[in-house]
Amino acid sequence: MSDFYDILGVSKSANANEIKRAYRKIAMKYHPDRNPDNKEAEKKFKEAAEAYSVLSDEGKRRQYDQFGHSAFNGMGGQSGFNSMNMDDIFSQFGDIFGGNNPFESFFGGGRSSSRPRAGADLKVKIVVSYKDIVNGGEKKLKIKRMKRAEGLTLATCPMCGGSGQVTKVTNSFLGQMRSTSICPQCKGYGKVVDKIPAGANKDGMKSVEETIKIKIPTGVEDGNYMTLDSQGNEDINGQAGDLYVFFEEESHEFFSRYGNDVLLQVVLGYSQAVFGDKIDIPTINGTAKLKIPSGIQPGQILRVKGKGFPLIGKSRRGDQLVKIQIDVPSKLNREEKKSTEDLLRIQKGKEIKFQRFED
Ligand SMILES: [Zn+2]
Structure with missing residues (x-):
């Protein structure tokens, strides 16, 4: 191009x-x-x-x-x-x-x-998981399309005589007015269905189910589409329209997508946030190590480089962004209860901070 x-x-x-x-x-x-x-x-x-x-x-x-x-x-x-x-x-x-x-x-x-191009275009959607988007690969898709029935014969359109157009002549005081439009009977084909084979509809078409293979482009996004030439419905001449395959992302239990980045929220225990930790986190196609710095705050975002979605047509990948939340338990076991009470005793009377309300 x-x-x-x-x-x-x-x-x-x-x-x-x-x-x-x-x-x-x-x-x-x-x-x-x-x-x-x-x-x-x-x-x-x-x-x-x-x-x-x-x-x-x-x-x-x-x-x-x-x-x-x-x-x-x-x-x-x-x-x-x-x-x-x-x-x-x-x-x-x-x-x-x-x-x-x-x-x-x-x-x-x-x-x-004034001449029909081909049969109607078809639109189908294909659902892809985050894993598919990262790894690419092929998916099979069943489609239903209309095909010209075998043995169908056509005859010249009686209304337009095969030209596909009709001319209307109207007389007015200015003289004769001629206007040409597409023939309503044959829709411009110049031909009409003559003998309809068994199993075909009144337009001489048969619905056929086909399985096609779709190559998933890595990095594809919700709403992207692919055009497959001449895989749509056929017209009476056997000329097919195009097939549009729309990609739809399957939503994930805990991952979400922002451009080429993957978003994940991790809920840490209070002590983990205070002392820091090294944890395993899931990525869209595996796991990664994440170092939690000591004293991390709720809402803080950590970046794991290169664990996001691939850029279309590139080997480069986006990042995984990990938002930190802190778990406040509503149920404690005996040991937790005891140490939390100890903490309470130590922190009692500690000054309370006030901050501006921000989201
Ligand atoms: Zn006609």
Whole structure:
């Protein structure tokens, strides 16, 4: 993939306005309504949107400047991780074209081309544990998709005669008005279902259950997704839409996630906090030693380096942050009771400290 700055034709020091202007220019030029069925233009249009999605976001831009594409592209290959589809582009950056989309007025209605592209896209989710996120690996996923039934035959659409479009002529005092729209009977295919094989629905489709293997990118986060080209539903021509696999993090009994760091709370005994200790703590894929300094306070946070989540596409890992709490027992055994009473006697009359209420 080319450099995002090169794609938009701006310098590395370009400001937000220059980036927006550059993107708008390219998006207009390669807009799908202006370049129907032009794969090259569609590619350029998507590339520009991808570049803009990163460079227009201050945080993402900083990450990109630092790590390059690998900051966003953990999957490699072309069905890229986080790669965008047309709907994303329009839903996210539609406003770039101005309050109302100029193409609607220039080209008469919507961006949908008059020919259907393929069957519907599918969205599925895959639940990954923290362990999966650290170790990567493969997971099997069962999906249900609609496929063109075997033996299905098509006939030319009687309504549009195969053109996929219908032209309506209305007479007015200004003369004849013609308007063209997608054929409602064949939805633009130009063909309709003729012979439906047994077991297929009225659209000539069959629901099929398939098992696919998903490679889990290490460091993947809740809400990240992967696009699998042509693994969605098929249309009557056998052309499939895409499959979007959304990652969902499984919540953990005591770990939680903050960016690439793992958070854990440890509850220490009073004496441990006073004298310090060396303890074993769980990590997301094993255990680690943690040195508790003497006199540690509740709420204090200790950092265990390199025990967090991997950065996408990197071997570097975040840290584990350990928040300290102190256990105040409500039940004591005889021995504990005795020494605590001793302590009470010693500390009796000790001055009480007052502090500002802070969270
Ligand atoms: Zn038709």
